[in-house]
Amino acid sequence: xxxxxxxxxxxxGLEEIGDLSALLTPNSNKTIKGKPLxxxxxxIAEDPDQPRKEFVEKRLQEMTESIKERGVKSPIxxxxxxEKKGYYFINYGAYRYRGSWRAGKKTIPAFIDDSYLTSGDAxxxxxxxxxxxxxNLHRNELSPMEIAIFIKDQKESGxxxxxxxxxxxxxxxxxxxxxxxxxxxxxxxxxxxNKRCNDVTLISTLTNLYQDNKKIVEGFLSDTTxxxxxxxxxxxxxxxxxNKDDSNNSHxxxxxxxxxxxxxxxxxxxxxxxxxxxxxxxxxxxGIVLVSVDDRPGRIVTDRRPSGEGLAWVRFxxxxxxxEIEAHRLTVLGIIEG
Numbered sequence: 001x002x003x004x005x006x007x008x009x010x011x012x013g014l015e016e017i018g019d020l021s022a023l024l025t026p027n028s029n030k031t032i033k034g035k036p037l038x039x040x041x042x043x044i045a046e047d048p049d050q051p052r053k054e055f056v057e058k059r060l061q062e063m064t065e066s067i068k069e070r071g072v073k074s075p076i077x078x079x080x081x082x083e084k085k086g087y088y089f090i091n092y093g094a095y096r097y098r099g100s101w102r103a104g105k106k107t108i109p110a111f112i113d114d115s116y117l118t119s120g121d122a123x124x125x126x127x128x129x130x131x132x133x134x135x136n137l138h139r140n141e142l143s144p145m146e147i148a149i150f151i152k153d154q155k156e157s158g159x160x161x162x163x164x165x166x167x168x169x170x171x172x173x174x175x176x177x178x179x180x181x182x183x184x185x186x187x188x189x190x191x192x193x194n195k196r197c198n199d200v201t202l203i204s205t206l207t208n209l210y211q212d213n214k215k216i217v218e219g220f221l222s223d224t225t226x227x228x229x230x231x232x233x234x235x236x237x238x239x240x241x242x243n244k245d246d247s248n249n250s251h252x253x254x255x256x257x258x259x260x261x262x263x264x265x266x267x268x269x270x271x272x273x274x275x276x277x278x279x280x281x282x283x284x285x286x287g288i289v290l291v292s293v294d295d296r297p298g299r300i301v302t303d304r305r306p307s308g309e310g311l312a313w314v315r316f317x318x319x320x321x322x323x324e325i326e327a328h329r330l331t332v333l334g335i336i337e338g
Contacts, residue, residue: 036075036109041100044078044088044108049129055098063099072096075109088112092135126157130167137168144200145192148181155179173324176307177204185210187221197228201321205233208304213240234320290333293325297333 076093090097091113100108133150136142142150154164161175168174177200184192188206191197197206206228210217220236221228289300293314301313301322312330315322 036111038107039078039088039110040107041097041105043086044090044097044110045081046094046097047089047091047132055095060095060098060102063095064102067096067099067103067105072100072105072109075111077113078110079112079114091132092139095141126154134168144178144198144203145181147200148178151175151178152182171324171326172308172311176324177201180204180207183207185214185217187218190224191221191228194224196224196226199228199230201323202228202230202233205237205322209237209240216240230321237320286337288336290336292331292333293323293329300330 074093074096076096077091078088078093079091081087081089088110093108093110097108129150133142133147137147151161151164155161159167161172161179165172165175181192181200181203184203184207188197188203188210192203197203206217206221216236216239220232289302291298291300291314293316296316296318298314298316301315304313304322306312306324310327311324312327313322314325314330
């Protein structure tokens with residue numbers, strides 16, 4: 001199976017089931033055509049290598065109540081246990097499986113898909129893991145840290161970030177931002193653990209800001225009761241940038257005591273000459289490049305170094321979020337004076 005060929009079980013219809021003989025197993029003598037099997041929960045176990053390790057309690061409670069009232073409407077996907085005959089591992093559907101146990105159910109509807117069985121071949125195992133991650137990404141069932149750990153493991157196995165991005169059908173910036181979670185500063189890590197912030201874009205932005213502004217970021221995160229929003233992080237970044245600009249201006253002031261203003265310096269400019277140049281209507285003091293990415297307007301972040309060639313950081317107008325984008329995806333809308 002292709003790495004990108006993950007099955008989305010929630011959309012399974014009769015036309016997608018294919019050869020129903022695949023549903024026949026050694027411990028079932030009869031399969032109802034076109035319908036999933038009702039398999040006892042006690043014969044099913046969660047895959048110990050499943051990339052998802054965290055489960056949201058609120059979602060589990062909602063799932064349990066729904067199953068109590070309406071049952072499991074979307075069958076889970078399982079495969080035969082490689083060592084215990086008559087038992088199964090879950091391919092997809094761990095939330096429904098746990099919710100069924102909590103709801104007091106004895107069985108759960110399931111399709112048996114042994115295409116996820118592995119023969120011990122390293123490439124086949126890798127395909128399985130990518131398929132599981134892709135499926136969970138489609139369902140939004142992985143936390144940012146679970147994604148980050150998976151990416152880190154693949155990188156340590158020898159895959160490049162570009163190859164990982166292609167296999168997951170994600171951008172390189174998606175990979176970079178999640179890898180930033182691995183080495184989060186403690187103050188940001190604590191905010192993540194306490195569920196004050198689980199937005200990977202915000203965490204990545206805070207991590208980048210922390211590198212040169214530790215005290216400011218620590219102060220921003222010191223109120224442990226406050227949820228961290230995109231608006232607040234944008235205000236923090238703007239505050240840091242304003243202070244940086246003010247600091248630069250104070251060091252490069254127009255005081256006549258500044259040696260740069262001395263017109264006796266060889267090759268230098270007088271204050272008068274510099275003022276004339278600054279007031280030139282044909283020259284911009286600071287150019288801002290306006291762009292669009294998939295119809296999202298934003299602007300190039302010129303003071304942030306991209307992670308590689310062909311990439312650029314873009315700050316989006318809608319929420320102030322910054323993302324590293326492939327340059328070929330950018331549409332230049334214009335250049336204005338900042």
